[in-house]
Amino acid sequence: MSRWIVFLYGIFAYVVGLIGQIWLIVYISDWGLISKNINMDQVLSTPLAFVIDLGLIVLFGLQHSGMARRGFKRFITRFLPEVSERSTYVLLSGTTFIFLCLFYQPIDGYLWYVEEGMLYWFLQIGFIVGWTLSVYASFIINHFELFGLEQIYLHLKGKEAKPVVFKERQLYKYIRHPIQLGVLLGMWLTPVMSYGHLVLAVGFTVYIFIGLYFEEKDLVRELGKSYADYKERVGMMIPFIGRKKR
Numbered sequence: 001m002s003r004w005i006v007f008l009y010g011i012f013a014y015v016v017g018l019i020g021q022i023w024l025i026v027y028i029s030d031w032g033l034i035s036k037n038i039n040m041d042q043v044l045s046t047p048l049a050f051v052i053d054l055g056l057i058v059l060f061g062l063q064h065s066g067m068a069r070r071g072f073k074r075f076i077t078r079f080l081p082e083v084s085e086r087s088t089y090v091l092l093s094g095t096t097f098i099f100l101c102l103f104y105q106p107i108d109g110y111l112w113y114v115e116e117g118m119l120y121w122f123l124q125i126g127f128i129v130g131w132t133l134s135v136y137a138s139f140i141i142n143h144f145e146l147f148g149l150e151q152i153y154l155h156l157k158g159k160e161a162k163p164v165v166f167k168e169r170q171l172y173k174y175i176r177h178p179i180q181l182g183v184l185l186g187m188w189l190t191p192v193m194s195y196g197h198l199v200l201a202v203g204f205t206v207y208i209f210i211g212l213y214f215e216e217k218d219l220v221r222e223l224g225k226s227y228a229d230y231k232e233r234v235g236m237m238i239p240f241i242g243r244k245k246r
Helices: 003-028 044-066 070-076 082-103 117-140 148-154 178-190 195-223 225-233
Strands: 111-115 191-196
Touching: 003 044, 003 082, 044 082, 044 195, 070 148, 082 148, 111 195, 111 225, 148 178, 178 195, 191 225, 195 225
Parallel strands: none
Antiparallel strands: 111 191
16 A cells, blocks of 8 residues: 555544544534534434434444454554554544434433533533543643554655653643543533433443553553553542552
């Protein structure tokens, strides 16, 4: 496969991934920017809507976590250049987000519905802060490598990507997973928590903690003692909480 095809494929994958993530944020917000959103009127029966929603969450979890495992990476690189592995992950993650937003079923009723006052602004600002934190944290650890852009650029230039070196920078000095913390804040801090949104928030929360369990096992395997020591010293998402006990 030519270097330009690999490069253009990576750019396309990044754009799809970006669209998927932005779409999801707008979809679950209460901003009303799109007519089809998580708080729209229920269409299907509650049991059927719940089954469909649960299936979409499981599909997302299988794609997002399954493709991150070493076995799948070895499998996919039998058919694609190794440099395109991360781009493929980003492409399918974005596609899964889009698929979820298109077919997720709203469920009537609200756990809470805040329309004004200080609590409204706390939840609204918290929603924005959460997603901003998630994006910002990706840049701390190298956003361009995380989303495959660095790999395809170096490949285009005929250069080898340098091995990823674990470093404790900024937020990562205090919590191990600020990206996932941002997602959780973005999922839960909302002025309008419909039952459909609640199902998604609970599903993503369960997935995140299951996914982190496997991700950290991989990180210890790949990075060795440096990450094992880091895990003992630094909390998972809250400083000092979630550290591995000696």
